[in-house]
Amino acid sequence: MGSSNKWREAKSALGLNKCLSLPKTLHDSSSSSSSSSSPSSPSAGDAARPSGEVFGDPTRPESSSGSGPRFSKCVFSWKLQNTCAVCLSEIKQGEGQAIFTAECSHSFHFQCISLNVKHGNKICPLCRSQWNQLPVGGSGSTPNSRIRISPLTSPRDDSTLPSLHRWPGLQIFDDDDFLPHGEVETQNHHLNVESQALDVKLFPELSALPRSASRGEFAVLIHLKAEGRSGSHTRAPLDLITVLDVSGSMSGIKVELLKRAMAFVIQNLGPADRLSVVAFSSTARRLFPLKLMSETGKQEAIQAVYSLVADGGTNIAEGLKIGAKVITDRRWKNPVSGMMLLSDGQDNYTLAPGRVHMRTDYESLLPTSCRIPIHTFGFGSDHDAELLHTISEISSGTFSFIETDIVIQDAFAQCVGGLLSVVVQELSVEIGSIHPGLRISSVRAGSYRTDMASDGRTGKIDVGDLYAEEERDFLVILDIPKNESESTSLLKVRCDYKDPISKEIIGFEAGEVNIQRPREITREQRMVSIEVDRQRNRFIVADTMSEARVLADQGHLDRAVSLLGDRQKQLSETVSAQAGDSLCQALSAELLALQERMRDRRMYESTGRAYAFSSMSSHSSQRATARGDSTSGSSRVRAYQTTSMANMVRHSQELRLANPNPNLNTNPSLSPTSHVRRRLHQTLSFHSRQQPK
Known part of the structure; x- marks a missing residue:
């Protein structure tokens, strides 16, 4: 089948109320009745462009080869059928829309083509004719615009491409679609414990401490879990x-x-x-x-x-x-x-080598x-x-x-x-010490921003958004003083968040953490909380991956592998790992995988560094990321x-x-x-x- 027939098939496939007209070629004019030979078809790059695109390239010379047809500047001629070639919407007379008809006889919405001219185009988007009379005075917005499709050209044509510096008009993108549901103003704080989308649990590292003992580096776990929602009608x-x-x-x-x-x-x-x-x-x-x-x-x-x-x-x-x-x-x-x-x-355009800043x-x-x-x-x-x-x-x-x-x-x-599946937005967790002698020494929150008061009495964690069923775990590290009372109240926790659908700001007291203070503690009371231990392991492993990555970048691959191996062995000896905790199993698998990717320089450069960064990102944000060659079928990914x-x-x-x-x-x-x-x-x-x- 000849190229002309192929392109007429293409026009049928792409026709959205537009007609694709093939240009006449030397072959067509000389032997219109012959079907034994067909003209060369346009390039695939031109063919792949959708309707409404400016096909002609004034920087590209016409073909001078005798083996193929000669194409004019406008490879395709579009018959608009009362359609604006800029916004692809219908041109209707008498509906308050100004219409510009160029000297080449092509018509456009005045608002659309004036913005096009403002961007520096002084030629017809259809036939590439140079205009002497230009539309002026149009506004910079295009409320009637429905779609603009402009694929990037090759580097040799970079001078003709718009950039933020050469084409200031591209800096305004206020033509977004109107939202039929509108925007709801944020409501005042509303205490609504029954309908809250967040569950909070608090776990001390130990359930008891001797009265006569003070304790530093005592960990309290704040565990958050967002509720699950199903169905598109319940999501934002x-x-x-x-x-x-x-x-x-x-x-x-x-x-x-x-x-x-x-x-x-x-x-x-x-x-x-x-x-x-x-x-x-x-x-x-x-x-x-x-x-x-x-x-x-x-x-x-x-x-x-x-x-x-x-x-x-x-x-x-x-x-x-x-x-x-x-x-x-x-x-x-x-x-x-x-x-x-x-x-x-x-990025070979923005930053100089070294990346100091x-x-x-x-x-x-x-x-x-x-x-x-x-x-x-x-x-x-x-x-x-x-x-x-x-x-x-x-x-x-x-x-x-x-x-x-x-x-x-x-x-x-x-x-x-x-x-x-976002169900919680702008979540913040406020923590405060209850006992007058207790101080908060630090908060382990990964990539989440924390603010601590200078006196060590209060702190805040900015958590942000949570997906349905997502969990977040933060370790609050305390310095606990001696206490002759039977119990010590450690922390109180409050949560505030915005419901993304109702826009209500919901705040509630999440509870308090207390520990017993007997004169002597039992064996059971000496048992470390598995919940706290597994999260401490997560932070330690994430820190180890970061250290190993730095060593590898410095050329010390042997030391990096050794560090990861030592951490894997230590992890296996922890309480939570020996209890068969799934997160610890996932952490161990990642440590092993990273060691394999750091065995030699080539492997590290091609996959090891990226694998380390994606693992660090996942554990510090407690959110699933793709790493390696799969996003499922692996416990190390399913963890979040x-x-x-x-x-x-x-x-x-x-x-x-x-x-x-x-x-x-x-x-x-x-x-x-x-x-x-x-x-x-x-x-x-x-x-x-x-x-x-």
Whole structure:
């Protein structure tokens, strides 16, 4: 079949009320009746671009080869059929919308095209004609905009790409979809113990101390667990921003798997959730605005994702900056917000070698008016694990290490499964000593921020959000004085949090911790609490991993392996480990796995460092991360995996097993209507066929 027929098939697959018109070629004009030979088809990169994209490239010379057709600047000519080529919405006369008709006869919404001109475009988006008469005076917003799809070009065209410095208009992203449910104002504090979504338990290290004995480094465990909720109607809607690396190293199977993973994410968002997509390579740009994931929104998001073309360098900072602007510029806010950032390379644009100020430099790029967790994903063996871990740590997110390409979808699924199940927000835990002689020496809270009073009498832990069924454990370290009384009251604990659905601020007294003070303690009273011991082991192992990672980076792999081995042996001798505690078993397995990945320099550089950072991230935040080559089937990962996360991963794996070919990235369950399913299948199949082999 000739290329012309193939492209007419493509136009049928992509037609959303638009008509694709093939340009006439020299071959067509000379032998229109011949079917024995066909003209060369356009490049796959052009074919993969969705409707509404500007195809012509004024920097690219026309073909002079005698073996193929000559293409004009505008490879495709779009017949708009009363559709604005900028926002893709219908142009209607007499409805209060100003319409601009250019000298080339193409029409656009005045507001859309004036913003386009403001950004520096002085040529027609359709036919690439140079305009002498320009639309001026338009506002900088585009309320009628429904979708903009603009894939990144190759490094040789970087001068034509928008950047934050060359194109100031891109700094305003206030065209997010209106939220039909609105925004509810936060209510006053409300004590409501019966309906609280948080369960709190307190465990002293020992149940008793002799009256005549003082004790330092005495641990009290604060155990928190969020309630479980089921059903989409009981969860808070999500604003999700995905920041995706499409540099040259992502080409081939990587970018195809990324598209499939994003399609899975889109499929599992609800109609009240919103999604925005940012892509970065040598520079960055917003590929898709913050839109509600209705049936139409999902289809448009799929088309945007499938327009991705991998090429260029890696500018993580610019992608992060654009993603932060999407968050800060939005006019409306869903109760839950989150960002997912994936990269497979090193940021070779932002920081000089040495990274003395890496944390400060990247912290300055994060949104300040709305602090949201950034969950980072290191893809493959060449990504910058330290940088991605730093970004996640300073934003209260997590860092996942995706070692095997095929599990990228599972890693995304696990993260989204959590974000779609937030039941507690802005949780803070206040602690105060009761006995006048007792002092709080420290609080072991991992990556969570703590504030301690200078007199050691009170403290506070900022916990943030909890997913349904998530648990948090914090150790409060006390200095306990002698006491001739029969008992000593140690601590009182109070919790405050916001319900993400009702927006009520709920506060309650979580209880007090007391210990007995007999003159002599029994053997049973000398038994250390298993709950406290297992959490102490978690902190010790996390610290050991961090120390081993530093030693390995300094070139002392033998010392690092020895340190991990010694810690594994000590762990096996603890009370909780000997009792068969599952967390201790998981910690032991991770220590062993990290030793294997530090056996030689090559292994450490390719997988060991990233594995260490992802393990540290998981244990310090007490949240599941992907590390190694799987997100399930391993006790070391299930230690923090909730039911919602596990169900989403299982769903991902079922789909992946049913459709192992990444180039056939279709899922008929994406839309409940057969019409949308058919259209989505046609669109995805067309894009898959046109990818370079």
